[in-house]
Amino acid sequence: MAAALDIVTLRAEAPADRPGFVEARILPGRGMMLLQARLRLPSGEVVDGLFAPEDPAAEFGGADDFAGNKAFAFGGAVLVPYANRIRGEPIGDAREIEAVVDGRRVRLPRNWGGKAAGAEQYAMHGLILDRAVPYEQPTPGRLAGRLDAGDFGGRWPGQLAFDLEWGLEAGVLTLAIRAHNTGDEAVPLGVGFHPYMALPSGDRRQARLRLPARMRTEVNDYDEVLPTGRLLPTAGGPYDFSDGRALGELYLDDCFTDLVRTGGQVTVEVEDPAAGVGYRFTSTSPHVKAVQVYAPPDKAFVVVEPQFNLADPFGGVWDSGVDTGIARLEPGQSLTYDCQLTAFAVGNRTRG
Template identity: 30%
Template sequence: MTRPARDDARRGRAGTPSGVPARPSSCRSCLFVRRTERSLLVTSATVCSNAFSARSETASTVPAVRLHHPSGAELVVALRGAAVLAWRAPWRGADGTARIEDLVDGYADETEVAAHDAARSALMAPFVNRLAGGEYRFDGVRHQMPPVLPWEPVTMHGFARTLDWAVVERVGGPAEAAGEGDARPVSVRLAATVAADAHAGYPFALALEVEYALDAGSLGVTMRACNVGGTAAPVALGWHPYLRVPGHETIDRLELTVPAGRAVVTDPGLLPLAGPEAFTAVDGLGPLPLAGVRLDHAFGALRADVDGRARTLLRDPATGQGLAVWQRRGLVHVYTGDGLARRERTAVAVEPVETLTDAFNRPDCAADVRLEPGAVREFAFGVEILT
């Protein structure tokens, strides 16, 4: 596996194909295309302009929606890009004291939000990680897609992170009606649209949706893409969170476990090699102590637990506490934060993605990315607290 040199921008990332594309469903569930009112707010979901701070209540001018759970857990999501700005949840420290702790290393301030610094907690769509040379062919037509942001040197991470998203629904879930106290989740659903030709090199129309579900011990995320155009479209979905374990200012005393059957082999530009050479067999990764380890690699053929979820674990070996990123399909990319301009190696990016990096240009990913008119694809994943 190549361990390439860092570049100045936040790099694109690779992974392995899921093997079996998600079955498209009817676009009837795409009703969110017509539901973009920002005023639909219920109980503990609040749109506010002073909504985030990873470690304090410092005022912010970034419009966001905030969820509060009865357990004290809190989620703050920006309306630009629908990125998680903060996720705080109950955590028992080494001294046995329970407190509310930050579990993601999101954007620290408005400057980082505007710069998309390290694409922290970015939703990736309609493509994940890098697009080689900013170009691809789809159904015989060549498309040239410039960098998403003018200061980015390569085309990467999709442009969903630049869209304006609207709150369309807040759902408490069945547990709320049953009166189960802290057990009930709270959730918020946001939607955005991609107009045909609104983005250079992507002449396709999509309706995008994300739902965040919060409870005392987990954060669930469901992304959906609906093709609302008249032709098939290439689409891939993913998430780009930086996760932190409370009590650790660096990742050096943490360990990583990935339940993978294969790893992705990349060239120096972090693009997967062509064809089957892109993959090498592995018998899982870890538990791997992260002290002195630099990772910027994708892993596939993820082995699921009995509940159907494959879990990548980031934990403190001394206490067993940590976080588990789960997904039912796709692959996971792990980046240890080496070379970041800000907060290097203070968190680990554990990124569930549907497809291999540069999937639009790979024949072996053609079925995975193709979304027919009227079809919907859903990608669900989340993070659980390990106690």
Template identity: 30%
Template sequence: MALDHPPADQLWPRTEPLDAELTAGDARLAVDLRGGALRELVVGDWHVLDGYPAGTVPAGRKGGVLLPWPNRLRDGRWSWRGRDLQLDVVSAGSPNAVHGLVTAQPWHVLAQQADAVTVGTTIEPRTGWPFRLAAAIDYTLAADRLTVTVRVRNAGGEDAPFGAGMHPYFSVGADAPGDVSVAELTVPARTSLVLEGGLPTGERVPFDGAIGRVGDQAIDTALTDLVRDDDGWARTRLSGPAGAVEIAVDGAWSWLQVYTGDTLPADQRRRSVAVEPMTCPANALADGVDLLVLAPGETWSGTWTLGWTPGRV
């Protein structure tokens, strides 16, 4: 019996859904299936993430997944075991390869329930990137906490170097650009990597993580030598009129990038703070600093959590 298929000229690729949505108690999370990003987290009336509308392209890589490298790679150039490689760069005016390859890539729901979802994608070889990686992210939402586990598997036939990161922006009560000045911040790091134009000079300097009130400080800083609690986790704390958040990273994340949004578009500038878990700093593909390498079939994972308490703490 012939199957009843629609005519070929009526077949189109799937364009919905745009998000995977989770709920737990008073918390609602939207994961953008373009890029696998954290698009929105609302607790009651508090937008804990400084997110973006569904179907739009956010400024500043808001909520983004940074694979197979975080941050910048100078001129998009790097070498791996005798091969000189050239990745696409942003523009002639900004000649760097930035934040990996998956920002605009479709991610697929691998498993979902009301308060948890796993999304995944495959990073295929392309110009300047001759490796194949499978990536998955497990998002689990509770009434007072979000747990995020990033997993990477080498799906190719040779050793593959990579770095991982995520780019969430946290809002603690800013209602307008510039309001982040009222926030208070403590970062568990003892060392800062000196940057010029977002790229490392090679110098490292001591860092005092007890920042306190942000005020007029412009922060865009790569931090390492993390101070860890007895359980091995390092905890960043940010508070403001809407409440307090705690961003905790396990031992898989050796770096944090903290950014006060000073170069975002004027209507979004300095209204939230990005605290970015990273396995390596900018330019790591070229410099080799804390670069991860997976043998064929080998896997890596790293977990971070976000906890929140409404009302100033």
């Protein structure tokens, strides 16, 4: 079993003629989260590709780490059995809510919410943020773990197990999650990945985002960040990143959906022109229906979250005809989430 701060390091060579990842540091004791991914530039310089503290041990275990919250404050958390927010009714003084998930009542940790007085609190980013995953490292560039989650201690309807695998080869970092329904009833499922991509230049205003999506979910405000149930077209507006555009002073904590696929895959790019480097996310999973982007103007990172589901996917704000992205596994069924992360030189791209 993994201890909370066991760090497993993956290493591999990267092509010399383009940026590539040469190291990834994983925390199996924190739900197989990615702590850091180091990137080698064609100049030979090695930079940190993710925003993360120098001393992760100092971050975990305090009051702010309730239900594993610190796992999605930096690095790259793995999110199951749901990504994003789930609303419900607070349970007394307990840090829990009672939520309705696929028509069944469950108790979820009330681990996030708005900061303003009276703001709603809710469940956020799944149930493995502080879970230890048994693992093995069969090669220097591969890490595999198996989590028999069951019903997450009574917090989720149905029984699930997950095979999680990180790979690093030829400068490319990959995450694969295979979910299995091990019970005798159908089970709902959302999966996501939450990486803080560092901007080596430190200048977020000139960073560029390319995200082909036709719709964005409207939120009530950027404190609670709760969906109103309206899907707004992106075309021609400030949230139209289909062809790539600079972020400037635009605040982002937005969920994009109706994604445009090319060759059967979703592709999102973040560029840091001042540093001459960019990051590309690709997923071939047909279940990835949304990409949440978090990018405050005063921070030197962009968080890109490819995920199955919209925020509050079981909530009453959504019309019955809206696909909120939750997958459903019948007994014995399995499905796979995948995300591939590559780097490229801005202005002289080598596309894979």
